[in-house]
Amino acid sequence: MRITTYTLLLLLIFTAGIKAQGNLITNIKNRKTLSLNGSWHYIVDPYETGFYDYRYKELKEDNGDAYWNTGIPANKTAKKEHGYNDKYTIEVPGDWNHQKPEFLFYEGTIWYQKTFDYKKQPNGNKYYVYFGAINYRADVYLNGKKLGMHKGGFTPFNFEVPAALLKDTGNFLVVKVDNKRYADEVPTLNTDWWNYGGITRDVALVEVPTTFIRDFMIQLKKPHNGVMPSKEPEVEGWIKLDHQPLAAQTVTVSIPELKLTKQFTTTDSLIPLNFKLPAQVKLWSPLAPKLYRVIVSTSTDKTEDEIGFRTIEAFGKKLLLNGKPLFMSGICIHGEIPQDVRRAYSQQDAAQLLGQARQLGCNMVRLAHYPHDEKMTRLADSLGILVWSEIPVYWTIDFGNAEVLNKAKSQLGEMITRDHNRASVIIWSVGNETPISTTRTNFMHNLIIKAKQLDSTRLVSAALEVNYGALKNQNMVDDPLGEFVDLVAFNEYLGWYGGLPDKCRTTNWGTPYNKPMFISETGAEGKSGFHADSLTRFSEEFQEWYFKEQIDMLKRMPDNFVGLSPWVLADFRSPKRNNPLYQEGWNRKGFYDDKGNKKKAFYILQKYYKQKSAETAK
Known part of the structure; x- marks a missing residue:
């Protein structure tokens, strides 16, 4: 009965047609813009003194002590306890953690300020300030007036600037950036990546006609x-x-x-x-x-x-690209540049990450666990790399909270809106490794419905939970969410989180769903340059053995197996990884180390992908 109801629901979605999301202006690179990238002034404000008074109430807009106003005193008797000057500057785009040693572990509020000029024409045009992403909460002010607030660390947003507020010279733009973690946010308190704070992507002032093309989708x-x-x-x-x-x-x-x-x-x-x-x-x-x-x-x-x-479609047990069966030789990627220990944001960064994926032999990347910079998806279009794009509904979100669901829907909508014309993006993912319960399944199902309302041309999936040992030597991907996704994807780490890699020799996989099946993560840690026998954890040889056993297991996968995206392209920072010899705050599951060197496991996976590519070409 549930399947019948869902089928009827999908019919209603598709017959209603594709819908546009929100007020986001897309395709910014082809608009009339003024870049606001570059050096910004900053104030570190861990107690949020510039936002709240001593009774912890939000300051009024015209309060001179509020940090969205200039810190220049009106005269020598005036009291000012804040100010912006060239002694304290920070680069935008970019996270604050890598720019100042004292910010490495900082989570809290930093105020950003920039002055700019813009000559308006007497044509009645409209103006918007556009942000590629800010982690996590952004309160935006121009010339002392609040334009709006946005939550979500990896998706774009914009606010309209009233023409009367915009000055020809000396515009005073201030952004309060807060990256503190909370239980009712998306992502929640606990993640396995670095919480880079700041204005991490491009900023621009956008000028458009009074009647303008806000967005379009053609697929x-x-x-x-x-x-x-x-x-x-x-x-x-x-x-x-x-x-x-x-x-x-x-x-x-x-x-x-x-x-x-x-x-x-x-x-x-x-x-x-x-x-x-x-x-x-x-x-x-x-x-x-x-x-x-x-x-x-x-x-x-x-x-x-x-x-x-x-x-792109899931048809029975096959995944079809342009009507032909597709095998995805993938890799998971974090939006991070390890050798600089920072968030990725530039065209050069995108070229590095996708270039490394191509060296590995990949035709697909899973951009984990949040939407990456738009330069990544646009470059993937040019290079011919398939993309799985995901929102950070990660591990244990507050699934019973309607407000959290709305936050997740908002991020989902912003992700889809930005990239709905990217041919490379074939999968929208609504989450990763979420624990099974009726409440959680309803939450995730709502996100799937939302994604299909916004875009019926692509697949919708998530990294599902696995029922280990459902049958003897058989693991089943029977997560109830599998009923609603187009692609049955799951993460497995046989031989790293449980037993040794030779456990793969007696393990088989299955799913009750008549759908394509995809391994969205698998991996083991290997410290680059640490060599030992294959039984020694954290050695390159252990990681190499792990993938040899994994690949042998893949040869026994059922006929609906359509690919994998191992974890992960390169080592990345994580406060959860604290082995003092082999990790030191790094997740070492990368095929590249933090200096860009290839580990021994790289060549094992590369060889497998070359074989799959040759089989496909026949």
Whole structure:
């Protein structure tokens, strides 16, 4: 009965069409912007003195002691106990932990401040301040007025700037950044990665016309019953306008290389799209990552993007890309640059991480355990690397809390909105290793429903729980959430968290769900340069043995096994890892160490992926 109800629910979702999310402006790189990156002033405020009075009540907006106001005294008798000057500066984008030694373990509030000029034109245009990501809570002020507050450490957001508030010179922008962990946030208190704080991604002032194209989505419809149309694949999607005033608008979609132009006239702010591409369109794939320039324009605005066209679906036990079976040779990646001990944010950082994945032989990456910088997904588009993108619903979220569910939905919506035109992204993940209960399953099911409402063209999954020893020598992935996901993914560490790697020799895997199955994590720690026999924990030889046994086990996987993404590309910082000889605050499961050196296990996995690639090519 549950399956029938769910099937009916999906029918309602798909017939309702794809929906747009929130007020996020997308495709910022092709807008008129002023970069606000660079040096910002800062004040460290662990007691939040600049936000609360001594009775712990939020200061009024015009209170001169509030840190969103200038610290310059009006005269020599005025009392000021804060100020911004060049003695205290910090770089944006970037986490604060690696920029100052005293900030290494700091969790709390730091106020960021930047002054900028912007010459407005007398054209009635609209202005927004856009942030690629801030970890975790951001309160944003301009010229002493609060623009808004946002929570979520890895997704973009923007606030409108009233034109009357914006000055030609000397604009005073202040952001209160707070990365303290709380039980009712997403993620929650306990994670296995470093809690990098700060304005970690790009900041820009965006100028748009009064009526502008806020967002659009153009993707191929899923095939029917696993069969791709032989000619003219069908596009579905929408265009979201900001209409002022509400009047008839003609919107044009063009793809110059395909000599395609479509026009739509409407008074609605959300315009549904449905049209066919010419038969000569080249589909995007890892072997041929073709991107087309897509232009969306109105009489007042124009935006464009580089978009690849492909389909992805779970059909029975197979995973089909453009109607053909797909094996995902993957790797998990943290958004971190180990050799600099910092959060990744730049184009160079994305090139390093995805370049290392390609050296390993990967055609897929799992971006764990949060949405990574947009430069990662855009570069993956160009390189032809498939992407699993995930929100940080991690381990033990407060699943019974409706407010926490809304926070998770908000982050899910922002992740999907930013990247819904990225051909590389084939899987939206709603969480990782969440403990089974009815409350948790309802929570996660709600997120899956939300994801499918926002995007019916991709798969939705999560890293599920495993029933170890369900049968003799048989582990079952029978997590109840498996009923609702498109891809049955699970994490397993046989031989690291339980027994030794030779345990793989007698272990088999199964699932009651007639769906593709994917190993979303597996791994063992190996300290680079520490050599011993294969039985010695933390040695490179132990890690090497682990993956030899894992790969032998993979040869016995059931016929619905469609790939894996071992843990993890490179060693990364974690306060949970405190072995004084081998870890020292690092998770050592990387195939690369913290200096970029390859460990012995690298070559084991690389060889396996080369074999899989050769089999696929036949």
